[in-house]
Structures are given as C-alpha cells and as structure tokens.
Amino acid sequence: MFACLFCVCLPDSHAQLMRFRGDSYFPALQNTERGVKHYEMSSDGKGGRIGNSKNFGGQNYQKLRKDCEKRKQLFVDTLFPPSNYSLFLEEGRHTDIEWKRPAEIAEDPHLFVEGAQPNDVTQGILGNCWFVSACSALTHNLKLLEKVIPSPEDQEWSPKRQYCGIFRFCFWRFGRWIDVVIDDLLPTRDGKLLFARSKTANEFWSALLEKAFAKLYGCYENLVGGRLSDALQDVSGGVAETISTRKYLERDPAASSTTLFDHVKTSFDHGALIVAAIAAKTKEEIEMSLDCGLVKGHAYAVTAVRFIEVNKQKTSIGSKIGAFFSGHRDREMLIRLQNPWGEKEWNGPWSDDSKEWEMVSEAHKRELGITVDEDGEFWMPWNEFVDHFTDISLCQLFNTSHLSLSKRFHEDIHHGEWTTNGSKSGAPNDLAGGCLNFTATCCSNPQYLLDVTTPQNEMYFSLTQMEINEGLKRREPHISIGMHLMKVERNRKYRVHQPMDGAATSDYSNSRSVCLTVRDVAPGRYILMPTTFAPREQTTFLLRGYADFHFKLQPLTRHVPPSGLFSCASVTQSVTRLQIRKAEYHRRPNDSLDNSLKFYCIIQSDKEKCQTSVQVGSMNPEWNDLFLFHRKDRRQRYGIELWHERFGPDTLVARAELVALMDNECKEVDLPLVPPKSKSVSESVGTISIQMCAYDDPYYI
Template identity: 45%
Template sequence: MVRYIDLDAKKQTLLSSLFGSNADKVAMIRLQNPWGEIEWNGPWSDTDSRWEEVTEAQKQELGMTVDEDGEFWMPWEEFVKYFTDISVCQLFNTGCSTASGVFNEYIFFDEWSTNGVKCGAPKDRSGGCQNFSATFCFNPQYRFDVYEPGSEMMIALTQKEIQNEAAKQREPYVTIGLHVMKVETNRRHRIHQAINPAINPVGTSDYASARSVYLHLTDIGPGRYILMPTTYAPREQAEYMLRIYSQHDCNPKLLLRDFPKTSPFMCTKLSSVTRLKIIEATIHSPPKDSNLFVSITSDKERVRTISQKSSTLVEWNEPFVFHRNDLRQKYSIEIIQEGPKRLQRIGKCFLTGLTDNDTRIQLLDIQSIDGEKHSNNLAKTRIGNLKVEISSFDDHMYL
C-alpha cells in the first residue's frame, strides 16, 4: 500500500487546516517481511525520530506499530533504490453473477517429475521447453476447448517455494514457462510431437527464474488446445499450481493416457496413428444463405468440423487424429449444409489412407448426393473438390 503522509501535522493552525494544509508530504509504502522478523532500519524505520512529526491519529489510521512483526513503512525513494522486481497481483471476478466480466477459474496442483525413469521415457514428466524438441512433450499436458471466436484467457503458473529454515532463505527457483498449441479437434490423449508453432502459433510465455509466470491469450479461435507448463531444462523437478481464467467454460482436463485404451476382447493392438486435416472445399454451385461443415466417419468414430459460411471456396484448416489397429484406413467424408431448419447432405467423397510414414496433400472429388442415381456419368455428379492433408505413421505414439 502506498500513501502520502503529512509532515509537521502537529504544528498546523486552525486556519491552515480550514483553508488548505501547507504541511509537507512524503510518499511511503507499507511492506511486510514474510519471515516476520527483520525490518527496514533506514529513514522512517519504526523507531526513527521522523515519526514524531506525524500525529497519533494519522499513525492509527496507517496502522503504525513498533512491534517486531516484520511489517514496516518505507520511503518510496528508498524502495525504488533497493528493490529491483515487483510482482503485480491481478484479481479476477469469479463470483456466481451472470454479469459481464465474470471469469471461470480452474486450479490444478501437480509437479514436474522424472518419476524415477530415464529422460524421454513414457512416464517422464520433466521434458523442458521447446528448445529440447526430443523431450518437450514429456511434460504435464492440459487439454481445453474454445467455443466462441475472439475468446480471451489468462493463465498463471506458480511454483512452490522450498524454504531453508536454517538459513532463513528459500532455495533457488527453477526457470519456468507456459506453452499453448492448437491440436486436433478430437484429441483426447497426450500429444507426442509438438505442432509447428510457425504454422499455427497460439502463445508462449516468457521463461523466468521466478515464483510465477503469466500468459495472456487474446482473440483465440474455436478449437481444442493443449497447455503445457514446463521448466526451461529437462530433468528439473518442482511442484506447481496452475490457474486458468476464461470468460467461457473451457472444460480443462489433465491428460494422462498416451493413446486410447483398447478392448480386452480385441486380438490386435494399435498399430497406426493418422492426422487428417480438412483444408478447404471448392464448390461449383454452393447453396445460398447457409453454412457448411464436413463430417468424417472412420470405423465407428464420427467427427465434424466447425460450420463456415457457404461460398465457392470454404476454408476449415481443421485437423483430426485417428488411432487404428491396421495399416489401411478408410474415411467417408460428407459435406453437409446447415440450414435454418434442418441438415442436408450435399456431397460426399472417400479416402483410403495408407500408413506410409509420410505427409501428403490430396484433392478429392466431391460427388453430389443427388447424383448417386446417375453414377454412370461422373462428370454430371461432381460438384467440386475437397483438399485434405493426411499424415499416417506405424508408431501409434508418433503424433
């Protein structure tokens, strides 16, 4: 707390108090030593004679005491001289009110730990920052969703202080930071290879050897994201508290599993992972005054993109991930019109994915649903094309 204190207040006359004080003022800041013993002993310390120039009423208003409780007042000029860093605490309205400006608060307690395994082993949770690409994803991962365009989010990461009681000081902080990446819309498990931030940047905090770091994200688009609190270097261990503040429910969740759990009745294990990205569609005669989205079906799994305004060129740039127990996957893809009253399929295409440990772009013909009756003339049933990117690997923990 910073206050201006009147000096020579005892010497003020009735006229000076009525028509404006001519007393000098000094800027003071109220501080507390968290160890509760040693206090400031320079100018304006508890026993300094300068306090005699301040009235008892003002001392009482300030809460001025001479107890050795670690709390003291210090001149602002001295504070600026001796202190080098200030941490500002921002308070969020997390009440139950429905008024604007209310934030949802989510708090997680966890740790960076090697868990007694080698660096980069599946149970390792101390992978370091992006500079260490081989181990970066071996950090705690939190999934969250954004549903509204232009969303805002604040994230605070605080590491636990380890105090050395004998030396009356804390142990050095480890260097920490935050990283957020946009991932596949249907991802429900840990990511194993970071998506290139140059292609789809979201946010990375500064890395600091400090108690807390902060990341403010603005204008976030709809989709699924992964948040990773990390230390700067691998193999560093510390406990932390992670707080997320968002204006909408983002449903954050700590990801524990590396891949989907297979049924005990299945004779085969997972053998491949595929990332299928719906890039854009070119439609010759698009429906008017409506939205379009893409629906993808593979085995028993069905996913969809967000809706975009109908036009001759519709862009989604939305990725999906699929884990499979074979090296050949089939995908049925439909273009669906989202009208005011009902959904209507306007076209479809098919894709067969081969696990070739590569990434490629394919242009698929969109066949009209109405044209199925006249399949002998493909030229008349083709209504456009769909551009997709497919990446398939025989290591189910590659992506």
C-alpha cells in the same frame, strides 16, 4: 528480468545496509523499567515451514493470545525473535538496534488511524520498495486489505480487552492464505522506526505488516531487492504480470499508448493492484535521480488512473464563462503514483503546482484530492509516464462470483509436478521435458486440454512454482519456468508427442510466477503446457486459469487409447491425422443452396464422427481444422460429407471417401465430391483437398 524488479531502494542518505544492535538487546526482554513481563512462546519445531497447516510455523493466533491473556504476559515470538537472527543472513554483527513495542515509540498507538491511505506506508532504510509499493497499492482495495489484516478491530489497542502484543497477518502462498503471527517488537534506533512506517506517528499497521512479511521471507535482509509481481501476489492472491511498455507497443504496432492506458485503467477500476518502475540498466543507475524528479531502479505504487476534464482555452474569466456555456471540454489521460519514500516527486507537466491544473475546475480538483504537499504522491500525463516508466507490474483480481452483475470469469486450478520419475529423458513417464527449444523432449511436460468456445475470448493463466525453503533464511534460486499454448486436433483426447502450432507462449523467467494472457484466439481445442526452461528440472507447481467463458483444464495422462480388455498386448495401434483444407466446385452442387453460404464437413470412421467449424461467405470454403484417429489395422476408411447450414434443416451437399494406408508419410490428396445420391465418381461436382498423415507408431503425433 529488469533491474527495477530487483531494485535496492535505499534513500539517498542511507546508501549502506543498516547496522543494528540486536543480540545484545534480546537477553534483556524482561524490560523491568515498564514492569511488564514478556512471555516467550516456543514453536512446534517446524522451523517456520508452512507444511500442511494454514498457520505459518504451526503458530495458532487464537491459542497464543488466549495463553498470553491467561498468564497476563506480552507475547514474544521465538520463531522470529527480536535479535540479529531476524535481521540478517549472517547474525554475528555488532548493532545498535533496540527492539521496542509501539507504546514505547509513540503515545496512544493504533493499528489504523482514520483508515488506510497510500502514504500510510513510507519506506525506511531497508531496500524493499517492491514490497512497500505493493502495500501502498493495497490500500485502494479495502476488502483485500481486510483479508491481509484480518479482524483489524479485534487487533486494535482497546481499553475493552487486554493487550497482549500479538498480531496476525495473512499472505497468499501457493494457492492458500497463510496466517503469520508476530509480536509487536519493532527495530528502532534513537527511539524511531528504522523500516516501514506511517506518516502518522502513532499508526503501526505498515510496520507490523512488514515484520510479518520479513518473517515469511526468513529475515529482514531477505527483503532487500525483490520482484514487484511477487509482493503483489503475496498480498492479493491475484494473477501478477509485468508489462514492458516498450515491448507492449512494439509487439502490436496497431496498438497505441491509449490502448495500454485503457487496459491499465480497466484493470485498476476492477480492483487490480498496480506498481510501476523505471529499469536501471547498470548497478550505478540504481536510485539515480532524474532531472524530472523520478528515480531509476525504483518502484512506485499506482494510486489512480483517470481521464481528467480540462478547459484548454485561455484561462481568463471571460473565456472560462464562454467555455462553460459552449460546453468546450477536453480530456487528459493522467496517472497518479506514490513514491514509497514519501518524497521526490515528478516535477514536469501536471505535477503538484504546475500551471496545467489551472485548466481544471476547483470542484474537479477537490474530487481528485489534489494537494501540493511533498508527500510522494503525484499526477503525471500518460504520454510522459510511458516515456519514462519501463515496467508495469499488474496484479489482476478476477470476479468469479455467480451473483455478481459485473463481468465474471470462470476459474480452474490444478496442482502439478515436473518430475523425471527416475526415467530417461523423453520416456513415456518423464514429465520434465523443458521448453520448445528442446524439441525432442518438450512434449514430455504435463499437458492440460481446454476448449475455446467463443471467438471473442479473454484468458489468463498463472504458473507458480513452490518455494522449497519457505520461511528459511537461505533461499534457493527459482527454476526458470513458462507456458506454451498450442492448437490441436478438434477431437484430440490424448497427449501430444510433437509440438504443434503455437497460439501463445509466455516469457520464461526464474521468478516464482509467470503469467500468460491470451485474447481472441480462434475457437477450437488447445493444450496448455507448463514447462521448465531446461529438461530434467524438478519441482511442483500451481496452475490457475481464468476465462470469460465456461472452460475446464483437463489434465492429459494417457498417451494413446487403451488396447482393450481382451486385446492382445502385441497389437500395434496406428494413428492418422487429417486436415480438411478446401472444397472447390466445377459446377453448382445443389440448386437449393441459399445465399447464406455456410458450409461445414463431417468426417466419419467406423467408430467416431467429427465436425469441422462452419465457414461463411464463399462457395469454395476453406478450413484449417485437424482431426486425429487411432486404429488397429493398416487400412483406414473415412467418409467425408459436405453440409450446408441453413435456417431450417441442414442440407447434405456432397460426399467423398478416403482410404488411408499406414505408410508413415504426409501427403496431399484431392478427393472427388459427388452428390449425395450418386454412386459414380464421374458425376462429381468438385473436389475436397485434404492433408493426410498416417503412422504405425501411435506415439509419433
């Protein structure tokens, strides 16, 4: 992964990790100066693990709050106490921190002041720009923000209800939204917040949200350096992917930066959360300020992606009037970003006070909310953005509602496991085979079958591994994971035992989640295989699929068809794979053929009937369709029919017959095509080419 995904984003004036006085303050929680008693609520002994409850650590917000109201005491969370325990991995540090409640930090505290804005989230001295930027991006999706901060009006300071110093936040973890309860004691020095804070002194939602996130991760220090995609997924439940701008453009030479702009803009308009970063190639480059005002090894929230109407003619009054009447306008591709430091902005073209804004009307500026404040938010041209920013972390939120008028995606979700089941590598019940580099065992992984039914298609797959030490301070490294999508036989019903032609493969990463995006693959049957990079690595996973057509991910557990209730156990099954290649004619097969030239084949055994795709536009149609047949005898006979698709009833054009012997070989055969009513090969009208692979081992393919 790129260095920017693990950036340590400390402001220039705070190059070292913070020093605090936490433990010395914790025993003095009675705070007798304010005359307020604090109520310490013990946990249920789960040590912060989620378990099967949707309440982190088993703490129920409503019960805790009612108990505090009954006792007339402020809540203190002993699962995440105001001490060094909640700050550091190693607790034995002398610190000068003071944990204060919002009312001790600012007058008239509130959760929100005039709603949520991107600059409500300003990074403190903690190197967690990856999380702070995700929170800034979150402010552009108010519906999602209310999911992360549920019932904000009930959690606000209000004279109508007793204040109990307890708050509730929600994060998405492994397919579920988890409630995380915290108290409102925040780390300060000299009466000021040390970590995330709002530009508005009495607004505290970002500081409290950060504390809940630190609790989820075990301590504040665990937030130093992290993956942008993890933070985006935690606050959205979406499908997160990281796009390398260089690789995106190199992978598809026909694509341009405009194509990427359209993708990012469409995603943003559909509510995606987006964060961008500039990779630091060395440790010394982390937080290095560039001459253009940008910072390496640092994350920026994307707050707008727009076409801006500009008048590129001279800016004199006369030329402006002429441009108005002539309708001469151009469009610029711009992107707006938010630096979580609240300062250090882009100083190139289209920066806050650059001359380029003279080409934009005042009304358009007001619509865009253009300001010249040093608030960390700035516009920059798209071409400069792709030149400087190396990575775009994009978290898609898919519309799965049946009632929506906008584009709808179908969703399918499965929980699975990579496990050896105590077996040898590659054994039938081994489900931890590793990636395609390990050809002998890779097909031992879990497999999911799906049918693609339309030629224009869009699919997203997200693979997430479980956090084995959720909520604990000591965090084990993730396993490197990825996905492989391969096209299989059109009638495949059982597991694949050798890898087939790959349609798409994700990057492999030791991150919590990886994403595979697939567009416009050929219709047919596919198998999606989630894998670890190396064999025999074991953990559980969550697989989510989204497609713009109706689909289903079907787990494949059987290797071969069952032998049958009354079959002898010693009966050996055989397997045959047929690939229909091409039909050629040496004379016109049927005078009734019209000009549509739409042909397909039907392959029929004594138990199964299959059909190829329809090929259009040639009298010599070509296919690349595969079919699989399991039998219990060594001699298999197949009938092959060539059909012409018409507006009325389809027409049988010709037929052929194939006899397959179990010789454990692959061979090419050309079969004579004879008219439907003919019984003699001498009357053939052409040939059909077929590849035939027949094996007496049903586990071979």
